[in-house]
Amino acid sequence: MSIPSNSLLLYAPVPIYPGKGGYLLEDQACNGLRLWAENFDRVIVMHPLEHGAAPPSWIPVQSSGIDLSRVEMVALPTTYRPDQFLIHYWSVRKQIAQLIDRAHYLSFSIGGLFGDWGSVAAIEAHRKGRRFAVWTDRVESEVVRHQAQTAQSAKARLRASLYHRPMAMLERAIIRRATVGLFHGAETHAAYAPYAKAAEIVHDIHLREQDRIPADELNRKLHRVLDGPLNICYLGRADAMKGTDDWIEVMAGLKSAGIDFHATWLGEGERLQTMKAAVGRLGLGKQITLPGFVRDRTAILKALREAHLFVFCHKTPESPRNLIEALVSGTPIIGYDSPFPQDLISANGGGLLSPKDDVKALVSSLVGLAGDRKRLSNLIGQAALDGSAFNDVEVFRHRSEVIRTYL
CATH class of the missing domain: 3.40.50.2000 (Glycogen Phosphorylase B;)
Structure with missing residues (x-):
């Protein structure tokens, strides 16, 4: 045959x-x-x-x-x-x-x-x-x-x-x-x-190529980030391998440091109820939103583009697409170090990486960016460049x- x-x-x-x-x-x-x-x-x-x-x-x-x-x-x-x-x-x-x-x-x-x-x-x-x-x-x-x-x-x-x-x-x-x-x-x-x-x-x-943040929207983002509360986002399953506990702990660290911010985790999973309980226990209800699964792709892209930072605490060796989605949206990736994010930002430095499982180091990186908005604005431009190769x-x-x- x-x-x-x-x-x-x-x-x-x-x-x-x-x-x-x-x-x-x-x-x-x-x-x-x-x-x-x-x-x-x-x-x-x-x-x-x-x-x-x-x-x-x-x-x-x-x-x-x-x-x-x-x-x-x-x-x-x-x-x-x-x-x-x-x-x-x-x-x-x-x-x-x-x-x-x-x-x-x-x-x-x-x-x-x-x-x-x-x-x-x-x-x-x-x-x-x-x-x-x-x-x-x-x-x-x-x-x-x-x-x-x-x-x-x-x-x-x-x-x-x-x-x-x-x-x-x-x-x-x-x-x-x-x-x-x-x-x-x-x-x-x-x-x-x-x-x-x-x-x-x-x-x-x-x-798709049309999912990339448009140039005029990116330009507005570069200026908008210079003041106001930090807008933090994560997109993915609420599972232990995604570092849900660490992520909540990082947000608690930002609150303790006096940082004005709002963070959203988009996604459902077996740890979602545990995350909600932790938010209540730690008094983070005004700072963290946990909407669960979001079906509307337009709403997801809007959230990624509006975010100043994509904060992740991945625990296992994987190559999650959400980091690429963040870069394509002009959002720097800030999280635990590993070969995948290293490679993604190797050309233009569109992110900051901390040692894996080191919550204090990650909090320190975020506090630094909150206090240096010009650096954060530059990081957003670098993230968009790192995302330019992907469709x-x-x-x-x-x-x-x-x-x-x-x-």
Whole structure:
């Protein structure tokens, strides 16, 4: 059987849901599929299938702008329990093997243990002697190791303590067998490149060129920041790995230092109620707003553009897209040091980084900026320059070119 020369098989762990007249898929994942189809003639993508009510950001694929004449979606069972995974393993592996035979280029997202069909696809591609790429945006085993210490339930902590070591072994085994590892950002690249035959830093963002802060708005921001309260923002899940406790502690430190500020955390998660309780306990109700999940993309971009500072306390090795979103919005990134933010601001210095887990040092950086508004204004301009290289069309074109080069 001849394989179309410009065809691509993907595994993406973002789940799909059944809907009226077709599948529902997360809006940014839909944008990704649309962009893959702009770079390949034929795209086959495998997704785990979930049932029940889809989350708010899942939209009908039929009306998402994807060219469905060139994109084929394949639903695989969701099997994150060991018994479910073992029941479906051989039938799904056979299905994946058939799909591998239909595509010229192969790229699989990996991360997890049971139910990680991307790793199964990689194993099958290696068995067939096919060249393939693996992609990941965080060190999943390290995230799970962190959960073994921070998960709210004893059951979750036990599961994480049992899973993270074999998960790390599987990650490394798959990466060693891949033709190339595509690692989103410097953080994952630094962790995984030693195990790869070839490794490339790539990015996975869904910011359009029109999402960039306009020049006139940036100019107004540069002047507006020279006085008034600091406007601090964070966008992301309210999870322990995002450093929710540290973030609240930083805000408490600013209040203790007499800094006039307002901070907003946009996002929901298992730690949101704990954060709200801490805000009440520490008397930060006038300084901190915790609205939870915000569906309106326009409102999110508005919040990022209006913020003077994007303050983050990330605990685990990952390459979060929110730092890029902040820079594209002309908002300096101020937080814990690691390879990913170092790389993002290496050209123009659009941020300040403190030692990881050092709340006092981070508070000190923020207090310094609050007292030196000219420096803060300059930092905003530098952040916009550091964000100038990022948009979804370019990053997906780059990933596509890397795949063609190696495979």
